[in-house]
Amino acid sequence: MKLLKNKAFWLFIAVLVLAIPSFFRILRPGFFPMQDDMQTFRLYEMDRCVKDLQIPCRWIPDGGYQYGYPQFNFYAPLVYYKGELFHLLGFEFIDAIKILIVLGFLFSAAGMFILAREFFGDFPALAASVLYTYLPFKAQEVYVRGAISEFWAGLFFPFILWGLYKLVKNGGNGYFVVSAISIAGLFLTHNLLSFLFIPIALFWVAFWLTVEKKDVAWKKAGLAFLAGIGISSFFVLPMIAERGYVHIETLLGGYFDYRQHFVSMGQLFLSNHWGFGSSQIGPNDDLALSAGIIHWIFAAVAVIFAAVKFKKDKKISLLVLGLGSIGLALLFLMHEKSSFIWSAITPLKWLQFPWRFLSLTGFIFSFLSAYAVMNFGKAKNVVGILAISLVLILHAGFFSPQKWLNISDKEKLSGALWEKELTASIFDYLPIYAELPPKFKAPELPEVVDGKAEFSDYYKGSNYQTGKLKVEKDATIRLPVFDFPGMTVLLNGRKVNHVNNNCVKEDFCMGLISFNASKGEYDFRVELNNTPVRTAGNLISVLSLFAVAIILFKKNEKVS
Secondary structure, eight states: OTGGGOHHHHHHHHHHHHHGGGTGGGOSSSBOOOSSTTHHHHHHHHHHHHHTTOSSOOOBSSHHHHTOBOHHHHSOOHHHHHHHHHHHTTOOHHHHHHHHHHHHHHHHHHHHHHHHHHHHOHHHHHHHHHHHHTOHHHHIIIIIIOOHHHHHHHHHHHHHHHHHHHHHHTOOHHHHHHHHHHHHHHHTTOHHHHHHHHHHHHHHHHHHHHHHTOTTHHHHHHHHHHHHHHHTHHHHHHHHHTGGGBOOGGGTSGGGOGGGOOOOHHHHHTOOOOOBSOOOSSSOOSBOOOOOHHHHHHHHHHHHHHHHTTTTOHHHHHHHHHHHHHHHHHHHHTSGGGHHHHHHSGGGGGGOOGGGGHHHHHHHHHHHHHHHHHTTGGGHHHHHHHHHHHHHHHHGGGSSOSOOBOOOHHHHTSHHHHHHHHHTTTTTTOBTTOSSOOSSOOOSSOEEEEEEEEEEEEEEOSSEEEEEEEEEEEEEEEEEEEOOTTEEEEETTEEEOOBSOOOTTOSSOOOEEEEEEOSEEEEEEEEEOOOHHHHHHHHHHHHHHHHHHHHHHSOOOOOO
């Protein structure tokens, strides 16, 4: 009964209810097309990994035109692990993806409410939550580009900052766990945004360590960062250490050259354009690239209030001014005038699209809007309702697919749609030993390059291939799988040497695994094993999870 009388409880319910228009149009049978229309395919491949007990999943068998490639050694996997849970519960793959979208909207809305309420009160937090939900960039991520992992990354932003703030201020073990798990979640969800958001989180921690004067809290905060990175090490370490073994150069050229995707001032601040097209050179992109008219206006109002009230409340004013400055700097990095910075800081090129910073500015501006609403005093509820109404009027209509297809998993994963997914993004993460992507689908059986041999009981698993091999005359066998560090060939259980440069009868060298076999009968198996860095990453992740679990159940320790 106390819960039902709690105002914050009902406002939290309002947060969830007000988020419904952002996703209710996909709550029906079927699916919708998107630019990165690989979500169902990736989840299907994750399912194959899990059912083969390839955990963590690194190699997918159907990528690279069914020669396989190390998708989840480099592409953040967490969203697909979560989607697999829903599939194992009985949902179709396409429905699991829709569930992920729904949960992404609900949890990010809830996270912003929890974070903003900590500083600015109930109703301002409600306004911030709605603004964060209906950020135009979020609609673009989900309903146009299909960037589900990028969309989910924004879910972790508020939980990271809330957990770190509470950890610095109160020091509870529970807050340590929230911080560590959220940081790990971000690293396992989106490579680029994790590295972009961490400096903001470090600023946040440094600010609160300074103003709260908690001399010992920096240790717990630092350990939370280390624990988060440690938990994600099974992915992060190989992703960094083994990137030289795949063709990542294609992620920077052509359409993905950042110089084509700067945003004009008009697009950032004044445009409310919505489109299902793409980004291009100039201001005529058929894509929503707005910082959110209501979002930046309320953030600007927040900065004005902070400047006016600086002497009265230096702590919050400094925070708002600091975050406002970060937001302004990020806006500048999206404009062509910042080209000299991009040229000087070359790792920025991996961002591909300068407008990806809209994910961060949208978060910052939504949070600052709560401060703006709070400062209207007795009129804050009216101003909050106005902000909510305006953002719904301006942007709620964006949250809908352009088309709807009445299909099921069967149609999505067969025929022309399946063929398209086998070759989409075929050069991304293609092992370096392949000079170019394959022109044709992998053959049904391994190839006898020379000699005489035949195969039976051939089976292709997620990260392995097995079968029986009868060699009548010494033979060279070429398997329909790309070579990659950790690949091992076994004949009758004994490891044999293999090469990846036997390119006989190929138009170009494809980097496939080849080996020699003398006359005889064999059980053969090729499988992807762990490299030292993968083993180290796996071990660090397990130990980090174990350490966090111990801290969770340990007697709570407050920061003095």
